[in-house]
Amino acid sequence: MSKFNPQAIRRAIIDMAYAGGTVHIGCAFSIVELIAVLYRDHLRLRVDQPDAPERDYLVLSKGHGVMAQYVCLAELGWLTQEDLANYFKDGTRLKGLADVHVPGVEATTGSLGHGLSVAAGLALAAKLNHTDQMCYAVVGDGEINEGTIWEAALFASQFKLDNLVVIIDKNGFQAMGSTDEVMRLGDIEAKFAAFGFDALTIDGHDENAIGAAYLAARQRRDGRPKAIVANTIKGKGVSFMENANIWHYTRLNSDTYRNAMNELGSAK
Template sequence: MNKFNSNHIRRVILDMAFAGATVHIGCAFSIVELLTVLYRNHLRVDATDPDSPTRDYMVLSKGHGVMTQYACLEELGWLTRDDLIRYFKDGSRLKGLADAHIPGVEVTAGSLGHGLSVGTGLALAAKLARTDQKCYALVGDGELNEGAIWEAVLFATHFKLDNLIVIVDKNGHQAMGTTDDVMALGDIEAKFTAFGFEAITIDGHDEAAVDAAYARMKQSLNGKPKAIVANSVKGKGVSFMENNNIWHYTRLNADTHAAALAELGETT
């Protein structure tokens, strides 16, 4: 099996969620391709040293999708299978939200909105140090309700942080409903463009499109921060989870775990 295979990552997420009797499966599934392609082809890290001073930064501002990142960190060898199977259990070091104490996790996130601000700081530090490091910051579309996001966007434009690549997981849902019902966002790409970003919209599950977007944005050194608006499906990959917002907080049982694995071509 190739490293960073999206189908395998989804299997790992299901096993983690089942083992830990925990939630946030749908919002982890919507970012699988975004993270697998990033880790596989673009994020510059030292596999022997998660804290390498020359690393690129991956800031998961959407901290409730952290199971996807944990699965990728196992692929790097920074987490073990035992870590994942003990996810969310008593004594586990893996919490249900992103935690900066874990190797490879740059920001403690879960209280939404602040991760992007940390990412802009990392990008500014790299600029001041005159390195070629990139900072990738993944936010949810519901997270764009937070004012701190737009303060960070203004900051990034002012300081010409063209080494900052914001990835918006536009799955159309947040915890309590659809984004249109809670607070309509309008044209997200147009908003980022109006704030001075170079922005594009892609299919967030088309790995070729995701790969091309990362390649374009990391090579574009035009003084503009970047935004990739990724249209995605919450719960992508399992039919009874897709666009079904109950899977933001619903836990797997033995039957739904087996049914989900079967749809991925896996067995228990």
């Protein structure tokens, strides 16, 4: 099995969710390709030292999607398969939201709206230290209802943080309904552009498009922070989970577990 294979990541997420009796499957599935491509091809890390001072940063602001990140951290060897198998169980290492005490997790998130501010602070620190580190923040489209996201955007533009990349997981849903029903967002790309970002929209499940956007973000240092609006599908990969917001909070039973794993097939 190749590292950071999206199909394998989704299968591992299903295993974790079933074993832990936990939720947030759909919102983890929508970001799989976005973070798999980052870890595989673009984040500069030292496998032997998760906290290497020269590392790039990834802040998962939508911390409830953390199962996808935990699987990637296991691929790096920073977590064990036992860690994944014990996800969300009492007294164990991995919690249901991103936790800074886990190697490779840069910020504790889950109270939404704060991760972009953390990433912007890291990006400014890198600038002040005259390093070429990149800082990435993955935020949800529902999350950008939070005013703190736009405060961070103003900050990033003011201080010309062209080493900051905000990745918006635009899956069209949030906890209590569709983004259009709860708080219509309009043209997200245009909004970030109006805040001084170099913004574009891509297919958030097309690994080639994702990789090209990340490469351009690293290469184009023109004083503008970067915003990548990724059109994604909540629950991507399992037909009965796709665009079915019930899978934000629904737990797997033996039947849905088996059906999901059958649809995902064998990982290559």
